Amino acid sequence: TSVHIPANSLVYDDGSDVVGEISVSLQDYLNMGELIVHNVSAMMSSDRMLSSEGVLFVSFAQGNEVLSVKPESLVTIRVPEPNASVDAILYDDGGEPIVFDWQVSGDTMSLKSWDFYWDGKDWIDSGYEFYITGSGWYNIALELNPDVSFNQPICVSLPRELFDGINSDVFLILDEYDTVVPLEMNSEKMLFCASFSNLPQDSDATIVSISSLGEGNYHFGMSHAIINMDNSELVVVPEPQTKEQILDFLGMF
Template sequence: MSRIFFIVLIIFTFLLTACVKETDYFIPDGTFEFVGDVQALRQELRPETVFVNFEMPEEETIIPISDRVHLLVDEGTLLDEDGNSFSGEVEVSLRTAAEISEWAGWDFSMITEDGFLDAIASQKIKFHSADHIKLKINPDNPPLIRWLSEEERKEVYLFKRDKGSYKWNFHSTDVVFVEREEITDGVAETTRGYEFTISDEGWYTIGTELLMPHGSDICLKHSEGFTKKNTTSFVTFKNHNTLVILNGWDTANPYKNCNSLLRLPINEDVKVASIAGISGNRYFFDQVSFNLSPSEIEIEMNPKRNSLNQILNRLNN
């Protein structure tokens, strides 16, 4: 009997150990880490890419791409590989961001050369033919992008993020707030929103530049187990739609993360947040509010178990 009990105990211990190894483990330097994939977490925070097909029109036409974005195209708006006006079926792919969680998913900081962006929305559009041949935008007759919005802000401009750069560069003053009557399925509807043109592919953001005196530094000290492999951290501004990703993970202390891109504005009310995605569909979250002082600030972060929907609601509200 005791022998049977001993065998059962060994099997139970083995199974329990296997389960633990699947989710949590100690890394070689003796510190503890949850198993997770921060890139997979960011993917879950992003809106899905939208794909829409349409025939190139012979006159200016409004084409809804998503609930947020409408496209105005005309004959000659798109060019083929040889630079000729394209006619035929077009496939559009659209990526967007307009919520704090979505910018965090794309790993975007709202930083300009001299300050920060109070952003309304970001978008990236690509054009291909139906057989996946890349189409170019006609610089003399570019498409018009409409980002639908009921709210109008002053001093709104267009910014572009170059590939490989973490900063947004001023691109154009060509952003207007327009009310239009659109006809969908034979029904007339009045819509309002921002309109702007783009000259080439890439990420564009409509928003206002914030020029603030900056001199604050932040470091987050996470509880054991939360590292750059499973956790993303960022700062948001209380009075602006602004996000700064914290990517300065400490090599000596794997649980410590600081702002490495740009010193933060002094005396600004902010929140710091950390989200961790752990194997087994487990999510952890912590958020701390405070006012930035001119000196370096170290914040203790203790992420607790939350559902992903709870995290999104807390972030975006």
């Protein structure tokens, strides 16, 4: 993934041109394991599930001051993806990155091919290209439109004597759709839950839990299920694992 910034494209809050060195931060999460490790809520727009092709965070700063992009400037993001889909939509955080209720972006995205020279050779790459108007989170995703879906909360229980919403994170992975959704702790039910309006009927799912019970005391749980209206509550029993073992497990996704 790359960022292309034309000269004199960034401004301070007062609209004046930036002078001097700047820092550019680019974080990309291009598979489900990375999304889980960094606990990025990448897969929901309102209550509808998304299948993400990649989530990115981009920021421009000078010292502690966040910089903006001039309205007429074209700061370009290129995300290589040989199997890029014409149906993918660009979402952004809607100005509320903590909430992560993804909104369809007003920025333009298209499929492109690029020629470049590297290591003494000419190369051609292809994927998604879009322009951004400032710092923030972006999500290249497709909305799930399963043939048969239903609207029902999915909840997961962990052994309550050890695990809660403070020391544990739980994720629902839909294996066939390459999508992962963090579940939130329902303190009233003491369950990790999420509600969806387009949950695919009879889809294969993997439920993953990651817990930290103290310095170096990690637990990892994984369970498989077929999602339907009969299993609104699923059970995961975490087992002690090292951080390295957990990262190896997540590498499968």
